[in-house]
Amino acid sequence: MERTIVIFSNPKHLSAITCCLRAHVVYDFEKIFAAAMKAGQATLTNGGTTALRASLHCLGIGAGDEVITTPHTFVATINVITNAHALPVFVDIDPDTGCIDADLIEDAITENTRAILPVHLAGFPVDIEKIMTVARKHNIPVVEDACQSVFAEVNGKKVGTFGATGCISFQEWKSLVAGEGGAILCSDKDLMRRCKAFINNGRDPLGQKSGYPYPGSNHRMTEFQAAVLTQQYRRFLTQAAIRRENGAYLETELTKIPGLSPRKRYTPDTRFTYVRFELDYDRKCFDNVDAATFAKALRAEGIPLSGGPRRYSGGCHKEGMLEEHLNSRGFQKVFSKARLADYRASLKLPVMDNLTANNRQMLHADSKIPFLGTRKEMDQIITAFKKVAANTQKLAKA
Ligand SMILES: Cc1ncc(COP(=O)(O)O)c(C=O)c1O
Structure with missing residues (x-):
């Protein structure tokens, strides 16, 4: 050149x-x-x-x-x-x-x-x-x-x-x-x-x-x-369409398994992009096996999912940086002591704070690679899910 x-x-x-x-x-x-x-x-x-x-x-x-x-x-x-x-x-x-x-x-x-x-x-x-x-x-x-x-x-x-x-x-x-x-x-x-x-x-x-x-x-x-x-945008246009099609297909098929449900949509006409693939998991339907164990069994079948509570379960209101800010000279100058005391007292969020403790669990995967596959590969994922779901009694005993 x-x-x-x-x-x-x-x-x-x-x-x-x-x-x-x-x-x-x-x-x-x-x-x-x-x-x-x-x-x-x-x-x-x-x-x-x-x-x-x-x-x-x-x-x-x-x-x-x-x-x-x-x-x-x-x-x-x-x-x-x-x-x-x-x-x-x-x-x-x-x-x-x-x-x-x-x-x-x-x-x-x-x-x-x-x-x-x-x-x-x-x-x-x-x-x-x-x-x-x-x-x-x-x-x-x-x-x-x-x-x-x-x-x-x-x-x-x-x-x-x-x-x-x-x-x-x-x-x-x-x-x-x-x-x-x-x-x-x-x-x-x-x-x-x-x-x-x-x-x-x-x-x-x-x-x-x-x-x-x-x-x-x-x-x-x-x-x-x-x-x-x-x-990248050129690749993205193709990949986004594949991910959306695969995500929707998996969501429809996998949620036919009792105990797995799709992510709630606030409006019927909502288009997910499935950057992550997420399903709600009800352990009661799976012999009380938790989502982490279910996901481990899926990984043994070659499906790269994780299981457990939602992603940011600690919550940003509990991060150390917040207290650092509240104690900084800038914040102390701008906000009164009473306002900061009220603010600290407001950092109790019943749903958020119980996210880890309560039994709402999920299966999730970063979907960039696995969900860009072919329909045949999506069917293999579904087969693996069905196999694990049919064997949770064994998982419970293990
Ligand atoms: C919800 C959310 N907001 C903001 C950002 C910040 O984006 P960036 O990393 O490009 O600065 C991210 C990045 O991970 C994010 O996930």
Whole structure:
């Protein structure tokens, strides 16, 4: 391959060329992604965390504010709230899904509530339509953490496009991956202008204001990441369709076995993406064999499932970082002692706190590889399930 090396004596020229290069792949994929998501605009970032951070910042959320959210999530959801010196107000979860219980949100709203931050976990949408109804009633913006759920849908609309902003992650565990990376989705042009500025050290993306007119930092996606993402997206479109078809087939067939039930849908027209494959497991139907033992027997048959309680069973409200924040100089300056005492007392969430203790168990698998197989391979998985289910008496005695 022929290569050309250009030497620049004037650093301004080099910088101009670098800017042009940046404009190309990142901006092209932003357009492709916004169109695919049917979102007004998309802005690529260097991660889902920074997409969330930019959203909160550009909605004006900061010191002294409260953001209503879920304890049952990856800690990044909460870090962006506490790092803004705002309080994450945890609402208990729906035991059927592990998602925030939308019916409890209204009671948690106070005069300090500035946003609602629900999480669509692992390709399974939260009750977003109910959340939007409450949010509109109280005129509170919703920032959707759709980091784990790109392409999941409710009533034909992609999650991440319901709220003021939606945030996506392209980190490697997800289904559309670029190693690291993220995106903000938003249809409000002014808010998006601020978000684009925020991730680019405050430059005006429209070029109408000179200098650094907006607050910001550097959370840009690189051209290299965007190039990887653009290629990965092509594979993703094929893989997402296979995963959805296989996931739905397995869900239908496996839940014919008494004791296995599918993940609850809040709206009949809900499209899961099966980033993880999850089934509720009722041990009473399996000679009281727990989900971990059932899953171990499945693994012996070559099916890579795990069993046990839900994924984030400890809950973010119990993480050590929270107490560190509450004790920090910043929090102590912003919140009164009485407010922090009330807050600590509120960190008791009956459903969440009993998640490990109660007997609701699940079978689950990261579905990136096993569930991209053929129909014949899916049938082999079903046969293995039936075999294990028919032999739980033996497992109970072992
Ligand atoms: C629910 C949730 N929110 C936010 C993030 C943060 O995304 P990233 O790792 O791309 O910063 C993740 C990543 O795992 C996540 O699972």
